[in-house]
Amino acid sequence: MPKIKCLLTDDHTLFRQGVRRLLETESSDFEVVGEASDAGQAVEKARELRPDVVLMDIGMQGLSSFEAARQIRKNRPETKVLFLTMYDDEDYLVQCLEAGAAGYVLKDTPAPQLLSAVRDVYKGGKYLSSQVLGKLVEDFRSRVRDTKLRPRISTLTPREREILKLLAEGNSVKEIAVILGLSVKTVEAHKFNLMRKLDIHNKAQLVTYAIQKKIIKIPVNG
Numbered sequence: 116m117p118k119i120k121c122l123l124t125d126d127h128t129l130f131r132q133g134v135r136r137l138l139e140t141e142s143s144d145f146e147v148v149g150e151a152s153d154a155g156q157a158v159e160k161a162r163e164l165r166p167d168v169v170l171m172d173i174g175m176q177g178l179s180s181f182e183a184a185r186q187i188r189k190n191r192p193e194t195k196v197l198f199l200t201m202y203d204d205e206d207y208l209v210q211c212l213e214a215g216a217a218g219y220v221l222k223d224t225p226a227p228q229l230l231s232a233v234r235d236v237y238k239g240g241k242y243l244s245s246q247v248l249g250k251l252v253e254d255f256r257s258r259v260r261d262t263k264l265r266p267r268i269s270t271l272t273p274r275e276r277e278i279l280k281l282l283a284e285g286n287s288v289k290e291i292a293v294i295l296g297l298s299v300k301t302v303e304a305h306k307f308n309l310m311r312k313l314d315i316h317n318k319a320q321l322v323t324y325a326i327q328k329k330i331i332k333i334p335v336n337g
């Protein structure tokens with residue numbers, strides 16, 4: 116059985132070494148093919164080493180980690196990007212999904228969950244740390260408690276539901292236009308209408324709503 120080839124990207128050498136040791140000693144199905152100390156290096160090494168999964172930190176100097184994720188996915192769509200970060204932040208999570216990443220894991224996640232996360236994204240799944248998913252769900256519940264009339268997905272047209280799903284999965288308006296064979300202006304109109312109908316005002320709320328309604332599925336272990 117082939118090993119899962121991983122590229123580690125973090126500006127702290129000791130942290131990279133710790134993750135390398137974890138992946139290579141805790142299980143026989145991982146191989147660390149390289150390390151990068153910033154996002155720019157990650158793009159170059161991902162092109163050169165062709166890893167299955169790139170584990171990426173947030174907040175390094177130089178190229179944005181989110182832009183690096185976009186470039187890696189563009190250069191090699193089969194490579195999955197898994198953000199491994201200390202930031203428990205909804206805005207970062209949304210940017211992660213918009214960049215096409217497959218997962219978002221906090222650095223204080225127990226080792227077995229990190230191993231599961233890498234395996235899940237390698238197999239084509241999505242993975243969120245339970246702490247992050249919990250915050251998203253609580254944000255949605257709070258918004259609903261403050262709203263007298265709950266927004267209903269049944270008010271959406273089939274096309275609006277389709278666009279809602281694609282947006283929540285991290286696709287841009289331009290990408291959705293290509294996927295569905297529509298003009299950018301038409302997709303923008305559908306996006307405006309569905310967000311108005313659901314009383315959603317930003318991307319974080321849209322992702323939260325899609326998770327709550329099981330429009331997108333993100334497995335959470337542990």
